[in-house]
Amino acid sequence: MTTHEHDLIVVGAGFAGLYTVIHAARAGLDVLGLEAGDDVGGTWYWNRYPGARCDVESIDYSYSFDDDLQREWRWSERYATQPEILDYLSHVADRFDARPHYRFGERVVSAAWDEPAQLWRVRTDSGLTACARWLIMASGGLSAPQLPDIPGRDSFAGEVLQTSAWPDRAVDLAGRRVAIIGTGSSGVQAIPLLAEAAAELVVYQRSANYSVPAFNRPIDDEEWAHAQDDLAHRRELSWNGPAGSPWTSHPVPYAEADEAEREAVFEESWTRGGVLFAKAFAQLTVDPVINDAARVFFERKLAEKVDDAGIRALLTPRDHAVGTKRICTDSGYYETYNRDHVSLVDLRSEPIAEVAPAGIRTTARMRAHDVIVYATGFDAMTGALTAIDIRGRDGRSLREDWSGFPSTYLGVALPGFPNLLVLNGPGTPSVLSNMALSSEQQGAFALRLVAYCRGTGFTSVEARADAAAEWTAHGLELADRTLFGAAPSWYTGANIDGKARGFLPYIGGFKTYIDHCEAVADADYAGFVMGRR
Template sequence: MIPEHDVIIVGAGFAGLYSTIHAERAGLDILGLEAGDDVGGTWYWNRYPGARCDVESIDYSFSFDDALQREWRWSERYATQPEILRYLNHVADRFDVRRHYRFGERLAAASWDERAQRWDVRTESGFQASARWLVMATGGLSKPQLPDLPGRDDFAGEVLQTSAWPEDPVDLRGKRVAVIGTGSSGVQAIPLIAQDAAELTVYQRSANYSVPAFNRTLDDDEWQRQQDDLARRRELSWNGAAGSPWTSHPVPFADADEHERRAVFEESWTRGGVLFAKAFQGLTVDPVINDAARVFFEQKLAERVPDPETRESLTPRDHPVGTKRICTDTGYYETFNEPHVALVDLRREPLAAVTATGIRTADEHREHDVIVYATGFDAMTGALTAIDIRGRDGRSLREEWTGFPSTYLGIALPGFPNLLVLNGPGSPSVLSNMALTSEQQGDYALRIIAHCRQQGHTSIEARSDAAAAWTAHSLELADRTLFGSAPSWYTGSNIAGKARGFLPYIGGFKNYIDRCEEVAAADYRGFVLSSR
């Protein structure tokens, strides 16, 4: 007999853990499904050397339980993957989350039963279950992208992927290593790989902006100051544009003289990483401000990389500052000053094929013992389209999203009743602090469920016109910025054949929360509620 539940939650990262904890508090019968062997989500899989969050540790944590906030002591300004994973394990232990989950179960299919008003699901192992509600906490960056290179499977050496790094230690000492990809994972891993490898060759498809993390150990004094300021910091984060307390310089760029502009860029640079894009309001909207940031960056790059040819290859040319997520690094550019490290600029020297012994470009063949693919993800939609999800009348989510995904508030889809997507396309998700967005999304999904249960509704779904209007609004906001001009995973440009369009909601975290609250206050305007 197929087990029946109130809600099935897919994924055990930040969003899945939050949703499970609060679904239990709401008295729901829960089944959790997780492809990994334990909790952690993206932090379970991404174990590559140097993996680290680019949101400050004190902010990248749950805010719903004050005791939890106070009892966990972060060791660094920007936490590493092992520390974040320990934190998520602590959360799972503290709230006894694992008892709701079946681990090692990857969801293969889900279909809506209109007669029963329930979702029937099946995992790759053949396990089946049913629930009134299906909550997809599958994450925006959880479907790895492996490039379809000629001869890719011919390589006889060791193949590694940053997004599916082995749990056991990897020994690269004395080996000739190739890294393909210089996005966030490549930027973080390359300096540490270089410390062990006898030779390191980096194959770069396009240069990205990266700013030093200026990471540091949090001593007791700084930690106490953060604790004393935590309530204010959380309030700023919940009311901010990106779920963090940081804001842009209060004086507009046009009103600042050259000396002040330089000082603001300098201060924002030392904040580290993605925070550089917050130097002046409008930096990712106004080409004049953006160009000033570009000039400042290139001056900093010249200080870090003296060789002009290498520096030119490392200089981004295909996107404005901040329109691809700025990487946060520790010693990335300096790595290319090392004599055993080589950079292959694939703009000048295209990759022709992977061979049994290495990689051949248009210019030469290089031999390698190890190839590391740091090639990112099918972002925002890939984890969902990888599953055969069938809504009303058998309509296929995968087929519908062959075009651009249409969602209402990023959380609901027309034609897919009782399917609630957390941090989906049309929500702030990856543009914000994922710890807080996961709280907001999980809370909103559970409020929708509670509303339906209280009112006797057996199903709810987005109206087609409401989803179309929300999607158009989200795209219009993006078109007012410089983001649309960048070939990035934000727009699906890293995936061949994927429909192009800016996937996250760029209107700001607080503005998004306000829109969600307006919908709830109007008895979930834009939704169709049914009773059977």
């Protein structure tokens, strides 16, 4: 069944997709939203695992486009949990009547540009086909889960769970022997709660990550009232900051601070919680001297939390500098390893040989499990797009184009793919920023480009190849000035076998990126190629 022609198709119903659908409808566009899940939420719809929580403060991790919305939604905690964030996005969808524009339970499998008609033709796994002048991919940077290719993986006779596709039901782990593979952000958040519930928990760790306590707390009425009084200023700081939040580094450079000041700054940044520790001093992820000082401080904190020296050594990161993989935000993660029924397996020295019906066999021994939890991450930034058969002009394949490093202009537009706009894709600040505000900026920029073309009579627009090559090279060059490029992280595709290596997000800063976008728009979209049918 083919639907009628739309002005715009938006794929995804997370922060970026929901914003774009709401504002496209407000602009009078005929917009169709397509979402694989059964409701809005994006990342927060799928990731329902125990302990799932945002690592950006709730007050900041929310839309800013409507003042009444900002005032009426009352966050309960400093760092909101998955259910609360999902409730918030559901509230936004209801408040702005977004759901009627969506078809839920529709996973996009292909999209092809029809040059004569100047349209995108989109097909979903249900057989639905739809067409529109514009296709906006808001499919998410962390929405293509990866399961490790382990021999015998499907032979396990017990229950298999995945943090990125956790069931929407209670999971009873009482009295059960649980294994979890992976100690990235999802694993770090889930492990303390899994340990509370299970009779035994075995953690299989490939790489230790830096994690900083969340120092989470309920937001009382006095703090909430103060936050509301200060909201306009806080938002101004966020929109003009390097990461879309009001927090900045200590104003005194590390080299000019004495030892007592350095210690105080690290301590204050530690108690801010989570990813904010990497913002203690400017240049912390650039200058090895500052980074090493942060590492020493972290290792002192770790020694206070983990009793066993051998376990502590395994939990100490050795393959990357502080902050060059996203710092995890935890609630009691390291202390969990002091429990008698929790054990840690180092997969560097004791790799998994196979998954058997009764459990997991490493090169050293067999361990019996009743449940295996995979917390093994995502094909980040590009995986959700390359999973779809996207064909541009003359049948050009996005999947083939991106088998090497992805070339984008401003992270939004691609040469050879007219009227295809990608939100929070490679070449944007995305995962290095507050994704709520980043999604607003991305959706607004895309819709502004659509309005420009409609107003000037252009029926197609795409990135100029040289502009995309220049932007991509600029992003890689900026990353090479930092310590990020050397880290084996999902930022660089290092977690996916065979994926081209290179730093995927734009590391130049949120406000700097916005300024680039504004300059392009003000110059009548320099770097884009416009066409008329």
